[in-house]
Amino acid sequence: MPKEVHHVVTRPGRRHGDPEVEIPVAEDLATVPGAPVRQEDVSFYTRVYPLETQNIEKAADRDWVWTVYTPDVLEYRERHDELNQPLVDAALVTGDIEPTGDAEPGKDMTDAIRLKARELGFNEVGFTRFDHHYAYSSKKTWVKYEHAICVALEQDYLQTQTLPSLEAEFAHFGTYEIEGALALDLADHIRTLGYRAQVHSPNDNSGAYIPMFINAGLGQLGANGQLLSPHFGSRARLAIITTDAPVSYDQPVDYGINQFCKICQVCVNRCPGRALLKDRVWWRGAEKFKVIYERCRPVMARYEGCAVCIKVCPVQRYGMKPVMEHYVETGEVLGKGTHNLEGYTIRDKGYFGPGELPRFNRQFFEIPHGRREEWLFEQFKEKLSEEGVPAYEDLVGFATDLKTILDEGDSTRGDE
Numbered sequence: 001m002p003k004e005v006h007h008v009v010t011r012p013g014r015r016h017g018d019p020e021v022e023i024p025v026a027e028d029l030a031t032v033p034g035a036p037v038r039q040e041d042v043s044f045y046t047r048v049y050p051l052e053t054q055n056i057e058k059a060a061d062r063d064w065v066w067t068v069y070t071p072d073v074l075e076y077r078e079r080h081d082e083l084n085q086p087l088v089d090a091a092l093v094t095g096d097i098e099p100t101g102d103a104e105p106g107k108d109m110t111d112a113i114r115l116k117a118r119e120l121g122f123n124e125v126g127f128t129r130f131d132h133h134y135a136y137s138s139k140k141t142w143v144k145y146e147h148a149i150c151v152a153l154e155q156d157y158l159q160t161q162t163l164p165s166l167e168a169e170f171a172h173f174g175t176y177e178i179e180g181a182l183a184l185d186l187a188d189h190i191r192t193l194g195y196r197a198q199v200h201s202p203n204d205n206s207g208a209y210i211p212m213f214i215n216a217g218l219g220q221l222g223a224n225g226q227l228l229s230p231h232f233g234s235r236a237r238l239a240i241i242t243t244d245a246p247v248s249y250d251q252p253v254d255y256g257i258n259q260f261c262k263i264c265q266v267c268v269n270r271c272p273g274r275a276l277l278k279d280r281v282w283w284r285g286a287e288k289f290k291v292i293y294e295r296c297r298p299v300m301a302r303y304e305g306c307a308v309c310i311k312v313c314p315v316q317r318y319g320m321k322p323v324m325e326h327y328v329e330t331g332e333v334l335g336k337g338t339h340n341l342e343g344y345t346i347r348d349k350g351y352f353g354p355g356e357l358p359r360f361n362r363q364f365f366e367i368p369h370g371r372r373e374e375w376l377f378e379q380f381k382e383k384l385s386e387e388g389v390p391a392y393e394d395l396v397g398f399a400t401d402l403k404t405i406l407d408e409g410d411s412t413r414g415d416e
């Protein structure tokens with residue numbers, strides 16, 4: 001029997017010029033707009049345990065991944081970094097560039113900026129306050145302007161369905177290259193309108209972007225730990241542009257995802273690393289699904305970025321409208337239990353259909369942890385306990401390595 005519809009969400013079409021879509025949210029899926037958050041707890045965690053980028057906090061394993069890439073992935077990643085670095089460097093200094101046009105005093109610029117962003121090709125555009133609770137410690141003073149323009153760019157559909165594969169990595173990193181350039185174009189345009197604009201590169205994140213995308217109404221957090229946007233789920237790459245242009249904020253939306261993921265669980269059941277939790281937990285003041293980083297990272301690194309959790313998500317595969325309509329009509333999750341949605345192939349392990357998962361031994365999950373200096377100390381302690389006090393030249397080697405790490409500071413490869 002069809003379910004009662006609690007409310008209908010109307011969203012702009014997938015591309016500029018496409019008709020609007022209407023997404024019905026069933027009565028039993030309605031929770032709260034956006035994400036359940038306890039603001040006082042968010043403030044507490046920000047104050048006592050400030051957020052930091054994984055480029056710093058997890059630098060040890062981010063260095064390690066380069067040692068386990070296949071030759072093809074390694075070659076492609078190096079090529080991508082070479083192409084991408086100028087975009088990241090350009091974004092870093094955008095906040096200092098003066099406007100090139102004259103502002104019209106008192107005019108709200110939301111529609112003009114949204115229109116330009118859509119014309120450039122961004123599929124989702126939303127406005128919210130840049131929430132400093134989610135800024136990384138190392139970037140806090142870098143962020144100059146108050147208003148955040150959240151933009152999402154869809155990556156290729158067919159390439160994404162081949163996940164995990166090198167072809168899907170072309171879609172993943174290729175979309176970042178396009179997005180980095182488009183974000184710079186959008187910032188240039190804002191300057192012609194008489195305002196300043198700072199590009200937060202998708203490959204050099206200034207903070208946790210997803211909470212701001214949720215606040216801007218562009219989706220909700222899925223059990224795969226990613227933003228589920230209405231048209232393409234997590235098949236999207238995210239960037240932010242902050243500005244001093246006067247804009248009006250969008251509002252968070254309840255798409256029904258907070259509850260739908262509890263029922264769906266496809267990504268949780270299909271994750272090769274068993275890295276996803278079935279239930280939401282309170283974490284830093286937000287109720288959310290958590291990804292177990294230490295279970296995910298070894299799989300991601302060795303198997304072309306993995307992302308099976310993106311591939312098997314029905315919202316990514318079919319879009320939120322068909323998924324929610326199917327749920328209203330049948331009470332079931334579209335595609336769940338089918339090879340079409342749930343099947344995937346892991347290089348050198350074979351095909352895994354519904355109910356089947358690859359197995360990895362314990363050593364597979366042993367990877368370096370923490371910051372570079374923490375990992376160096378870890379190895380040093382292990383050596384001490386196994387071999388006793390090292391020879392003088394080994395101590396000098398340790399001190400030299402530590403000095404190099406400290407001198408390099410926070411420099412590392414960009415976000416993935």
Ligand code: SF4
Pocket residue numbers: 270271272273274275276291295296297299300305306307308309310
């Ligand atoms: S990337 Fe792969 S291992 Fe990591 S959570 Fe997603 S499916 Fe699991």
Ligand code: SF4
Pocket residue numbers: 222223224225228260261262264265266267268312313314315
């Ligand atoms: S696969 Fe299902 S449970 Fe996982 S994020 Fe997508 S909708 Fe949510």
